Amino acid sequence: MQALDRKLLRDFRRLWAQALAIALVLACGVAIFITSFGMYRALEETRIAYYERNRFADVFSDARRAPLSLAREIETIEGVWAVETRVSGAAILDIPGRSKSAVGRILSIPTSGRFSLNVPLLRSGHVPDPETTDQVLVNEPFAQANGFQIGDVFAANLNGQKRPLTITGTVLSPEFIYTIGPGGLMPDNEGYGIIWMPEDAVAAAFDMAGAFNHVSLKLRADARAETVVSSLDNLLEPYGGLDAYDRSQQQSDAFIDAEIKQLRSTSIILPPVFFGITAFLVNMVIGRIIALERSEIGLLKAIGYSNFDICLHYLLLAGLIAVVGIVIGWGVGSWLSQSLARLYADFFNFPFLIYRVSYDAYIISGIIGVATAAVGAIRSVLNAARLAPAVAMSPPAPPKYKRNTLDHALLALRLSQPTMMIFRNLMRWPVRSALTTLGLSLAVSILVAATFFDDSLDTIVDTAFYQSNRQDAVLTFTDEMHESVLEDVRRLPGVLQAESKQYYPATLRNGHLSKRIAIESSRPNPDLSRVIDSDGRVVNPPANGIMLSDRLASELNVRAGDTIAVDFLSGRRESHKIMVAGTVTQYLGLGAYMDMDGLSALFRQKPRIGIVNVTLDENQTDNFHAALKEAPNLAGTTMMTETRQSFLDTIRQNVIIMTTIYVIVATLITVGVAYNGARIQLSERARELASLRILGFTRGEVSFILMGETMILALLAQPLGWLIGVEIARLMTNGFTSDLYTIPLILKPATFSFASLVVLSAALVATLVVRRRLDRLDLVAVMKTRE
Amino acid sequence: MPDLIFRTEGVTKVYDTGEVKIYALAGVDLKLFAGEFTVLLGASGSGKSTLLNILGGLDHVTEGRVWFKELDLTQLNDRGLTWFRRDHVGFVFQFYNLVPSLTARENVQLVTDVSPDPMAPEEALELVGLGHRMDHFPAEMSGGEQQRVAIARAIAKRPEVLLCDEPTGALDSKTGIQVLEALKNINDRFGTTTVVITHNAAIQKMAHRVIHFQDGRISNVYTNDQRLPPSEIVW
Structure with missing residues (x-):
């Protein structure tokens, strides 16, 4: 080892505390980069692979009841590569050993037994015999949360008929990587399950023989989703089609997409902060070392070391700091990204996780780390190289202090000399x-x-x-019900208060701006589910207007007093011009609110309800759930x-x-x-x-x-x-x-x-x-x- | 007989490097009196600086005792020595040790701010002939001027002793003489006990007493019958 190298290592050892303090800042940047970049890549690649292998659809639409023959017409839409129709329904589940009711989404398994799109991946057991009516597949998280084994039986209230269902297998589906039940805010794997049943059985249960109420389309690579969506809307319109949507509005994919975007922006925004601070710290420390070693530099040059040797010597010192930071960052980053990847895989229900150690993330962060240290050191290093040996060996001129305006101001304050020293040094x-x-x-x-x-x-x-x-609880019905159902709910055990509500899927339009949402209608002055404005006051929508959440109003670019077009997607599917009565601050979802009587008058019909909110006597919760498990027409409870x-x-x-x-x-x-x-x-x-x-x-x-x-x-x-x-x-x-x-x-x-x-x-x-x-x-x- | 200011008894200072023991001082007995101007002479390593540091409360003895008047310095802890320096001692070093971020006046003020009975910084600077350079920063002054600011700073608190370690060591003879003039002026006017360490034998001519050091011991002491004013000293 050369003497200069020995000096390098000894200097580094002497500076260990300062070097470590800098290295840890750099390590933060590297670790965040490795973690978020690695996670982003892992999640993105896993999603792409999963979607591809299991043929996740591109466009989706619900309808009330469309004939199966329509599928052929849908196939002829330009750009469509594959079509899969199915029957979907909701059911209250009675799970043995669970007092509370659970909610299930029932989906049909094609009669052939082979899915062409949104192919569920069998995790255990086997697909039910298409002829059977009591065998089902369930999504794996639901099975795990409830401790189900193959062959276990639970009951489901299918369109008013309570039936025992036997689990023949568990699956994961690209459609349900992230699942939130109706009315939920977080995934609840115990209380919400996805259930696949042979098509004939589902069709019979929901009275959909020869028909479908959900369709998924896979598009060709060159197809434009918007044109397909509008063609599909046209075809489904006579059959109660609710506006078709692409992946961006598919719940599960929207959540994953948001997560991926967040990871990507984290990997771009945060690390530069740490790299910047590192460069500054390296600059400070190397600058000081070079100032202290001025005469040594002169001596080295006098002996015959070249400017390049001197530059390299101090750059290597900065480089050693960087190497420590990078290695710590790599270590922490690898550990963090692997544990986070596992967490993600659990949180999002992926059947596999493609966590490839992305060497480029390591190489990129390593290069950035070294470059950061080099950038920080370069000015001082070049100054060292520029020093003439004779000058370097004589002491530097003392730092110059001069009076300036600020100095006069400080003098006027009559500060003590130590305080003056502090301020002058800051200004120096x-x-x-x-x-x-x-x-x-x-x-x-x-x-x-x-x-x-x-x-x-x-x-x-x-x-x-x-x-x-x-x-305390929200009851969701399968169909629009007459308001008298409220009385039936009030008679359920433990119910103290019950209030009705209804959601109307609709598209709101203002010029070229439009948004598909669900309009919420209720009676004036509700006690349980209230609309609150930004000042905390309860707001009642007027009989002839609509209230919008701030965000929705701004997306549609409307203000109180403006009129918007509302295309209702259910019932009579009418379009109406309705005045915006006001806006409210709302943090969850995009809300739009109308008065129940006003809306009924618009539709020229008696009020209809689909939701009942209740408060419960805590002591009677079990009885309440027991009664729900038997209730007809109930699609869900939250x-x-x-x-x-x-x-x-x-x-x-x-x-x-x-x-x-x-x-x-x-x-x-x-x-x-x-x-x-x-x-x-x-x-x-x-x-x-x-x-x-x-x-x-x-x-x-x-x-x-x-x-x-x-x-x-x-x-x-x-x-x-x-x-x-x-x-x-x-x-x-x-x-x-x-x-x-x-x-x-x-x-x-x-x-x-x-x-x-x-x-x-x-x-x-x-x-x-x-x-x-x-x-x-x-x-x-x-x-x-x-x- | 003038008052006794410093008294040392068998002062020994050993630097233990692990392998060898170096005796910087090997039993020094010394008395210094009020108003006395003493020059310590000796080769490098003879122990004069070590003694000065011990007298000034910057260093501890290995053996022996040191009194400042009645105060036993060898019994003081770090805090006690700090207060001793603050109240009684003024230092002047070869490398002026001014604070570069403070002007001449402010450098002196550093001391006057913490002293019980200081003179005005301006007065101290006038005494060393720098009344016209008070608002200059060290970087704007010559070496001789900087050293005179250091002297002004040392005497501004009216110390009883002024300890100077090679005060002219970094100066040419002309500016060196200006510095010596300043030191003599202080000694004459205030009766400040002054100890000057030097390599420069010529300076001994202005002292009351000259003490020679050799190998950590006092080798010779003599008193000047006829002192020369600094202006007549040549080197």
Whole structure:
């Protein structure tokens, strides 16, 4: 080993604490990149492979009842490659050993026994004999959640007829990678199952012999989905077709797509922050080392080392720091992405997960990591190379301080000399001070942007669950019912209160803008399911108007007082011009609300209901469920108490994980910036501080100067960090907002104080560690050395 | 007989490097009196700087005792030594050790801010002939000027002792003499006990007493009957 290499390794060992502080910041960036990029690739590739292997359809549509012969016509639509029709229905399930009722979605298995599209993947058992009427396949998560074995039996209320069904096999389907039952907010594998039954049996149960009510299409590669959708709508219109939709509106795919997009933007947005901070820290540390080793550089040149040798020597030092960071980042990233991939595979019901170690992610992050360190070091390194040997061996000129306007202002404040030293030093190195402040403020902003979610979710939960939806359970009927059914519900055991509601699928249009949603209609002044405006007041839609959620109104570009066209997709399928009566703030879904009597008058019919909200006597819950299992025409029940709980549990868990991760990340950034800043200050000012000690300043007074500078920058970083954090939070709420959720930007003082507390504490601890070196300062030795 | 300021008894300082023990001081007995201007002479490594550091409370003895008036310095902890330096001692070093971010006046103020009975920074700077350079930063001054700021800083708190380690070591003879003038001026006006370490034998001519060091011991002490003013010293 050459002497210069030995010096490199010894320098690196001496600098280990500073190097590690920088390496950890870089490691964060690399790990996040590896994780999100790796996850994004894994999820995307898995989805593509799964869809391809199991021929997931491109276009879907529901209809009331269309003749099977229509399938041939659908096949002739230009661009269509394959068509599969099926019968689909809803059923209340009675699962042995479970007191509560569950909800099932019944789908038909083609008579041939072979699916051409949306092919379920058999996980265990076998496909039922097409001739049988009591054998079914169930989706694997449902079977696992309920502990079902092949051969187990449960009962289903099929169109009013309770029938025992035997499980012959379990499957996974590309259609149901992410499954949410009607009225649910989270997947509930125990309470919601997908059930495949031989077509003849389903058709008989739902009175659909020779007909279908759902169709899936696979398109040719060159086909345009929009034109196929509109041709399909035309064909299905006479048969009660509800507007066809493509994959983007297919529930399961929409959720996965949102997740993939989020991962992709995370891998693009977050890592550069860490790389930037790393470059700054490397710049600071290498710059200082080169300043300290000025005479050594002169000596090396005098001996005959070339400028290239000198450059390489210091670049390698930066490179070693980068290598440590990259290796840690790779390690943490590999571990995180594999455990997250497993979590995803569980959360989304994929039958397999293509987790290929993407070497390019490692190579890319490695190259970026090394380049980051090189960029950080290059200026100082080139300066070192430019030093003439004779100049390098003489001491550098003392740093120049000059009076400026700010200085006069500080003088007017009559600050103590130590305080003046702090401020003058900050002004002497404005770029370094600014970058240090920026680095620390990024740590603050990461915490603000991560923790505001908690308050936002509290608001969502409060509005959605305690202000708007106060019912204990929601009963969904298979058909539109006469309002008198409300009386039947009231007579069920344990029911304290019951209120009716109905959803009307409709397309709202304003000019070229349109949106397919479900209009909710109810009686005035409901107590259980209420529409709440942004001020928390209960709002009743007027008899002759429609209320829209803010987001829906803005998507349609309408305001209160405007008129929109409403194409109803059920019942008489009429189109009406309806005035927008007002808008309401809503966090979950896209809501549109009308008065039940007003709507009935529009349809010239008696009010119809499809939903009943109830409150329950807790002691009678079991009796209530027992009665439901026998009730005809019931398509589903949603227990809001459970929905609330599972929503809250999931959120809490996520919030705790998120907060922990971001606190660690922010602490690493803060320590990286503050520790290195203080170390460099100590190195630059050792003589100065030792002089003060000799003059009779106490350790505390001298520490004040050392720590004061970093802490002043840390304080300055707070408001800046809050501002950046709010902007990031705003971007995140915009980015995460979809037709499924609107995230309100709720910023409470606690969010800011928490972020500041973490960053200031971390900065204080980092500088205190450096302060301990001050105690070990050899006063005599420092004074004897010439700077 | 003038008051006794410093008294040392058998002061020994051993640097233990693990393999060898180096005796920087090997039993030094010394008395320094109020108002005295003493020059310590000796080769490098003879122990004069070590003694100065011990007298100034910057270093600890290995054996022996040191008194400042009645105060036993060898019994003080780090905090006690800090207060001793703060209240009684002024230091001047070869490399001026000014704070580059503070002007001449502010460098002096550093000391006056924490002293119980300081003179005005302006007065201290006038004493060293720098009344016209008060608002300049160290980078804007010559070496001699910087050293004189260091002296002003050392004397501004009206110390009883002024300890100078090679105060002219980094200066040419002309500026060196200006610095010596300043030191003599302080000694004459305030009666500050002044100890100057130097390699420069010519400087001994201005001292009351000259102490020679060799191998960690005092080898010779003599008193100047006739002191020369700095302006007549040539090197």
